[in-house]
């Protein structure tokens with residue numbers, strides 16, 4: 073079998089077009105466009121790239137982008153003061169503090185300070201709780217993007233066996249909740265799971281979010297499984313001194329067994345930013361007391 077390649081980049085581009093189309097009706101009703109504030113602390117090069125991409129994508133969708141770049145030695149109190157200002161700013165519908173944060177700052181304290189109704193990352197405990205009990209809130213962008221790709225590929229997920237490898241608060245746990253919400257039978261596996269290949273082999277759907285380059289091999293998979301690779305690992309490339317990006321799944325061997333698989337890059341990664349814009353548009357509609365457009 074040679075698996076279908078799930079093109080997250082193309083899906084994300086379509087979603088971004090639909091989001092851009094939702095902006096003018098919002099502006100006509102409210103006199104303003106949805107606004108996303110992104111806060112970057114320090115100079116981590118990868119974070120700087122992601123923040124730039126988020127700002128560019130926000131503007132391309134016709135929305136307002138507010139970038140706050142703070143020095144690496146910013147104190148927690150100063151960052152909290154920025155978050156508080158953004159919470160009170162009516163032009164800001166979504167607030168995102170780029171992770172990871174420098175060592176002197178406690179991530180959970182900062183996330184807890186964000187107004188849950190502006191928490192477009194979906195990381196606040198209020199939003200984690202809402203997801204767990206099936207209430208309306210905000211869902212973290214990467215797992216929601218994975219779910220969109222899965223539903224686009226498979227339609228109804230009800231009754232499928234799903235194995236999520238990884239138990240982070242940002243991907244693994246919300247991913248499992250989302251799949252449960254779709255009536256999948258869900259197993260969360262992790263680094264201490266006994267006989268991980270045997271557990272993964274049960275799955276119709278595998279979501280790999282473990283942060284280990286090419287760990288999941290083709291012979292771990294049930295024939296025809298759909299594989300979503302959340303990993304973004306930079307490893308040495310074929311040429312001396314060059315690097316390349318690989319996922320948590322060994323694409324070549326997995327594509328021999330799976331029916332469909334996301335590539336890295338170009339799979340889940342582009343969905344993260346598209347869903348961030350989606351959450352911001354939804355936040356803007358909700359804050360204005362308007363129903364969010366269908367199909368976002």
Ligand SMILES: Nc1nc2c(c(=O)[nH]1)N[C@@H](CN(C=O)c1ccc(C(=O)N[C@@H](CCC(=O)O)C(=O)O)cc1)CN2
Nearest residue numbers: 122168169170171172193213337338339340341342344
């Ligand atoms: N506050 C947040 N911080 C971080 C998040 C997040 O969702 N919220 N996620 C990651 C980084 N991230 C967005 O911030 C992100 C990661 C990867 C991609 C992406 O498009 N990846 C491309 C490859 C990019 C490359 O060449 O390096 C792909 O997979 O195709 C987008 C966003 C951590 N921090």
